[in-house]
Amino acid sequence: MKSLLLISVALLSFKVFTVNAQSDITPDFSNPVVGLIGASYVDPEAPIGNTSGLTSLNGASYRGIADYLKGTTIHKAGGLVYRENAQGGATSDGANGFKTMLQQAQELVEHTTMWSDGSHMKAVVLFQFNDCKHTLAGLCPTQAEVLAGPVANTLDTIAYLQSQNVKVFVVKMPSYEQLDLALTESIFSAIIPDFKTANEAQYQLIQTSYEDYIYNEDGVTVIEAWKTFEHIGDGLHPNHKSKATAAKIINKTLEKALLR
Numbered sequence: 166m167k168s169l170l171l172i173s174v175a176l177l178s179f180k181v182f183t184v185n186a187q188s189d190i191t192p193d194f195s196n197p198v199v200g201l202i203g204a205s206y207v208d209p210e211a212p213i214g215n216t217s218g219l220t221s222l223n224g225a226s227y228r229g230i231a232d233y234l235k236g237t238t239i240h241k242a243g244g245l246v247y248r249e250n251a252q253g254g255a256t257s258d259g260a261n262g263f264k265t266m267l268q269q270a271q272e273l274v275e276h277t278t279m280w281s282d283g284s285h286m287k288a289v290v291l292f293q294f295n296d297c298k299h300t301l302a303g304l305c306p307t308q309a310e311v312l313a314g315p316v317a318n319t320l321d322t323i324a325y326l327q328s329q330n331v332k333v334f335v336v337k338m339p340s341y342e343q344l345d346l347a348l349t350e351s352i353f354s355a356i357i358p359d360f361k362t363a364n365e366a367q368y369q370l371i372q373t374s375y376e377d378y379i380y381n382e383d384g385v386t387v388i389e390a391w392k393t394f395e396h397i398g399d400g401l402h403p404n405h406k407s408k409a410t411a412a413k414i415i416n417k418t419l420e421k422a423l424l425r
Contacts, residue, residue, distance in 0.1 A: 197423045198246045198285045199234075200273035200331075202266060202322075203292030205402060207231050207251035212262070227402065229253075230292070233412035245419055246285075248273060256302045257294045257318035266294060266322045274329050287423050288332040290388070290415065291319065297371050299349070299362045306367060311374040319379050327384055332422065335379060336415065339391040341368045345400035352399055386422065390414045 201207050208229040231249035238244035250269045259265035264272070270289060277286035296315035297305035305311045323333050346362040354360040363371070380387045390411035397404045403411065 196243060196246045196285070197287040198248055198277055199419055199423070200270070200277075200286055200289040201231050201234065201247060201249040201251060201292065202269040202273065202289060203251045204255040204294050205229065205251075205253035206292045208249050209253040209402075211253045227397070228405075228408065230403075230408050230412055230415075233408045234416055237412050237416040243424075245416065245423065248277070248286075251292070254301070255294055256296050257315045257322075258296070260303065261301070266291070266318050267325060270322050270326055274326070274331060286329075286331055288334060288419060289326050290334045290336060290419070291322065292336050293338045297363060297367065298346075299353075300360055301357070304361065304363055304367060305370065308370055308374055311371055312378065315371070316374050316378050319375075320382070323379075323382055323385060332386070333384060334386045334388055334415075334419065334422075336411075337380070337387055337389050337391070338372065338375070339394045339403075340372075341365050343391065343394040343396075344368075345396060348400035350400075386418070388415055388418050 206229060208231055209227050229249070229251070231247060231251070234247045238247070250264075250273045252263050252269075254261065255263040255266075255269075257266040259268065273289060274286050294315060295302035296318075297303065297311055303314070305314060319335075326333050346364075346368065350360060350362040379385065391403065391407065392414070393410055394407050395404050396402055396407075
């Protein structure tokens, strides 16, 4: 009898606790989810076992901008939620065993939970991939190669995202003057034989191609996040201050677009 009484009291206590606990829960599943795709600027880690690309940042203390974007909004109960699907060393066509740009986007969209009020993947931010910037990713001496490679892959990814009712934001790449690709070449050529980076004319070709075919695409919002860009000493990757500033610019743009 005593045992039955104790069990009844325990069950009643558990029921009361459950009801009280549920009443204290404030779900935040209505927050807009923003996907981030790209290469080492977003997440410096390459897939485990993949030794292609500029993988010197693997396992290092270098933070991708995904960390900074999460930091700008983590304290806000009703803020944006950032989800990255990027790989250090990635190219838009998936060369060297990486995910393609389209694969990164598809995985983000398909992996996002569908609630009764629809998908919460509201936007995706596209950062630059490694295409045409160095020999490991393949240099692009002609505009035809730029258009057939990264531009075509980016347009395919934009079309897919828009077909899924996902807003597209593209972060404008740093200028050639902000980088020091000659320094990048001198550092990595000591490790990787015959390593070369894009010269100024080749880099400008990438920029003008994006300006003509990507930045003017219907429904695409371009974010100039790298207004104050300084590298970490390798000529290529943004330092802490640059990423912190860029994250604030990106987050502010997205909040205006998605939290109205």
